[in-house]
Amino acid sequence: MGRSPCCDKNGLKKGPWTQEEDLKLLEYIQVHGPGNWRTLPKNAGLQRCGKSCRLRWTNYLRPDIKRGRFSFEEEETIIQLHSVMGNKWSSIAARLPGRTDNEIKNYWNTHIRKRLLRNGIDPVTHSPRLDLLDLSSMLNSAQFNLSNLLNLHTLVNPDVLRLATLLASSSSNQENQFLNNQMNPMNQTLNQQLQNCTSMAANLSSTPLLSQENHSQYFSPNLANTNGQMVDENMLSAFLPNNNDILPCQRDQYKAQASENSSFERSNIQNDYNNASQNFNFDSVLSTPMSSPTPLNSSSTLVNSSTTEDETETYCSLFKFEIPESFEFEDFINN
DNA sequence: AAAGTCTGCAACCGCTTTCTT
DNA sequence: CAAGAAAGCGGTTGCAGACTT
Numbered sequence: 001m002g003r004s005p006c007c008d009k010n011g012l013k014k015g016p017w018t019q020e021e022d023l024k025l026l027e028y029i030q031v032h033g034p035g036n037w038r039t040l041p042k043n044a045g046l047q048r049c050g051k052s053c054r055l056r057w058t059n060y061l062r063p064d065i066k067r068g069r070f071s072f073e074e075e076e077t078i079i080q081l082h083s084v085m086g087n088k089w090s091s092i093a094a095r096l097p098g099r100t101d102n103e104i105k106n107y108w109n110t111h112i113r114k115r116l117l118r119n120g121i122d123p124v125t126h127s128p129r130l131d132l133l134d135l136s137s138m139l140n141s142a143q144f145n146l147s148n149l150l151n152l153h154t155l156v157n158p159d160v161l162r163l164a165t166l167l168a169s170s171s172s173n174q175e176n177q178f179l180n181n182q183m184n185p186m187n188q189t190l191n192q193q194l195q196n197c198t199s200m201a202a203n204l205s206s207t208p209l210l211s212q213e214n215h216s217q218y219f220s221p222n223l224a225n226t227n228g229q230m231v232d233e234n235m236l237s238a239f240l241p242n243n244n245d246i247l248p249c250q251r252d253q254y255k256a257q258a259s260e261n262s263s264f265e266r267s268n269i270q271n272d273y274n275n276a277s278q279n280f281n282f283d284s285v286l287s288t289p290m291s292s293p294t295p296l297n298s299s300s301t302l303v304n305s306s307t308t309e310d311e312t313e314t315y316c317s318l319f320k321f322e323i324p325e326s327f328e329f330e331d332f333i334n335n
Numbered sequence: 336a337a338a339g340t341c342t343g344c345a346a347c348c349g350c351t352t353t354c355t356t
Numbered sequence: 357c358a359a360g361a362a363a364g365c366g367g368t369t370g371c372a373g374a375c376t377t
Contacts, residue, residue, distance in 0.1 A: 015345095015370085015371090016345070016346075016371085016372095017345090035363095036362090037363080038361075049347095050362085055347080056345090056346085059345075060346095088365090090365060101365075101366080102344085102345080102365095106343070106344050106345080107343095111343090
């Protein structure tokens with residue numbers, strides 16, 4: 001069934017409402033109540049479409065509308081509801097008194113969605129977005145090479161060690177103290193890390209990865225500005241124990257991608273894993289001098305050129321999360 | 336200081352669903 | 357039951373103000 005216009009649009013005003021128009025609409029509704037939108041504009045003396053009047057009332061003039069910034073609780077509620085309902089804005093709004101669907105939709109698109117992306121979470125699926133990472137090129141890169149990770153000369157490469165330090169100490173003059181206090185437990189826990197990394201490497205070796213041709217660039221050059229106190233939560237997860245569940249959860253997606261793309265590369269990962277398991281010498285890890293904090297090298301972090309801006313932001317943000325003052329590295333890796 | 340770019344949000348568009356006659 | 361009107365809904369657009377160069 002075709003739908004005719006709700007009113008004759010010729011000569012009707014569009015665009016932002018003026019105070020005078022708002023007043024007319026308010027006064028009319030106060031007397032006659034909302035509804036009957038087709039005849040309302042004429043009766044209220046408004047040169048507006050009835051639909052426009054209804055929207056103005058429901059989204060702005062209604063007295064029960066709560067204005068101002070969304071609270072943390074509201075934001076969390078929106079995220080939770082969205083993870084269940086998706087873009088059912090009216091259903092979400094029905095559970096947030098005083099908020100309109102339009103307002104929630106706008107807030108989602110301008111704030112929450114970006115925040116989730118910044119945290120490496122897909123705003124549609126609400127799951128981590130490691131699927132976007134080109135692990136192959138990452139692990140072959142200078143700093144995030146699996147061989148380096150597991151090999152004594154380089155593992156716990158300076159940046160990883162520095163990350164550990166930074167997690168426990170936000171200022172550089174505390175680093176030595178941290179190392180003195182934490183190295184013994186780290187010696188034990190790093191053994192556990194090794195097992196987990198080895199296990200993760202096994203997972204990786206059976207996980208198809210996007211080819212470098214498809215992901216020629218990974219992280220944007222502006223990561224060169226990343227300072228020593230900004231580290232990658234997800235990257236760290238890849239190096240530390242008990243966070244490797246992220247990879248298995250993405251495996252089906254990788255497999256689906258692999259089935260569509262014959263150029264997936266696994267050999268590099270397999271080689272890295274084989275080399276690492278042969279060459280590993282744990283003691284030398286701790287004998288490797290701590291490097292002075294330096295910005296993460298942008299050469300290892302490139303963004304897939306085919307990704308969207310938001311996705312690019314996701315990649316970049318993977319390396320940017322605030323480290324709480326109270327964060328304890330030991331607790332984290334023992335967790 | 337000016338021009339260009341970005342951001343947030345109100346409002347619109349067009350489709351679907353529900354209601355009324 | 358069918359047709360048309362009204363309401364609901366989600367995606368998109370346009371613009372004002374903020375920010376950057």
